[in-house]
Amino acid sequence: MKNIKWKVGRNILLIIFVFMQHAYAQNLNTTSLTPKKISDGLYLIDNFGCNIAVSVGSDGLLIIDSGLSNKADQVKSAIKEVSADSIKFILNTHFHFDHVGGNKKLVNKKSVVIAHNNVSKRMKIEWNPPEILGTKWPKISPYGKSALPEICFSDSLTIYFNDDTIKCFHFPQAHSDCDAIFCFKKANVIHTGDLFLSNGFPVIDIFAGGGTINGYLDAVSKIIALCDDKTIIVPGHGPLSDRNQLLEYLNMLASSKERIAELIKQGKTLEEMVAAESISDLYKRGKSWLNPKLFIYTTYYELIKH
Numbered sequence: 001m002k003n004i005k006w007k008v009g010r011n012i013l014l015i016i017f018v019f020m021q022h023a024y025a026q027n028l029n030t031t032s033l034t035p036k037k038i039s040d041g042l043y044l045i046d047n048f049g050c051n052i053a054v055s056v057g058s059d060g061l062l063i064i065d066s067g068l069s070n071k072a073d074q075v076k077s078a079i080k081e082v083s084a085d086s087i088k089f090i091l092n093t094h095f096h097f098d099h100v101g102g103n104k105k106l107v108n109k110k111s112v113v114i115a116h117n118n119v120s121k122r123m124k125i126e127w128n129p130p131e132i133l134g135t136k137w138p139k140i141s142p143y144g145k146s147a148l149p150e151i152c153f154s155d156s157l158t159i160y161f162n163d164d165t166i167k168c169f170h171f172p173q174a175h176s177d178c179d180a181i182f183c184f185k186k187a188n189v190i191h192t193g194d195l196f197l198s199n200g201f202p203v204i205d206i207f208a209g210g211g212t213i214n215g216y217l218d219a220v221s222k223i224i225a226l227c228d229d230k231t232i233i234v235p236g237h238g239p240l241s242d243r244n245q246l247l248e249y250l251n252m253l254a255s256s257k258e259r260i261a262e263l264i265k266q267g268k269t270l271e272e273m274v275a276a277e278s279i280s281d282l283y284k285r286g287k288s289w290l291n292p293k294l295f296i297y298t299t300y301y302e303l304i305k306h
């Protein structure tokens, strides 16, 4: 009797194990993506935490941002689909874990990580933002040396690579205090990092990253000035975009800030604004990836400081 029970139990475990293996394989299949062509020699890998841009050519391989740490192996395989080279440069748009998390696994002995000075400072200390309206991002421990930038810049930097000129510009106190955008002049492509999300409201890291709403709006308007009608914009998250959508984003954020300021003047509390999602009608592109409540919360705290 005891023996039969054990056999039944073992078979159930076996079925569960096979089922889990199948589910895991399915999950891998659905999350392994082929890089999408942005322009000649430039590719986009998305859904690995953030939008990763890949430059391929005679000088080698350069990527912008590295995604989440637990997706780095998938990013590696995706990159291999467009180039057999090993990575020469990783450019980081800022220090958040969904943008630099893959650095450690993607670097090799010859690759160099490049970012703004404050990316290096922030990656060397713990990041532990407070819980905001039930959302708590994971506490991130300091990164090891191999993941850290080796070349840093303060305001701007120019990189000549793969027959293009990559202009790197820093925008202070915006999404964080270490944001940079990367402009491919010949390809007319700009990677904005989280200074633009084409799929919803941003979260501005005012509590643990040195971001400000005014700095954010200022950065977005300066990026618009760098674009023309044909510029392809790679946002930090969301589909590829263009100047018109960036302009729409700026107006939406400026109106949201104005409305929150007005409601504060009228005596509305943060709780009332959050409950009413007082700015959600200003976002015209379906459901925002990030809840507008988070934007209300951060904007409120910034506005009441002044």
Ligand SMILES: [Zn+2]
Pocket (backbone or CB within 6 Å): 094, 096, 175, 194
């Ligand atoms: Zn970010």
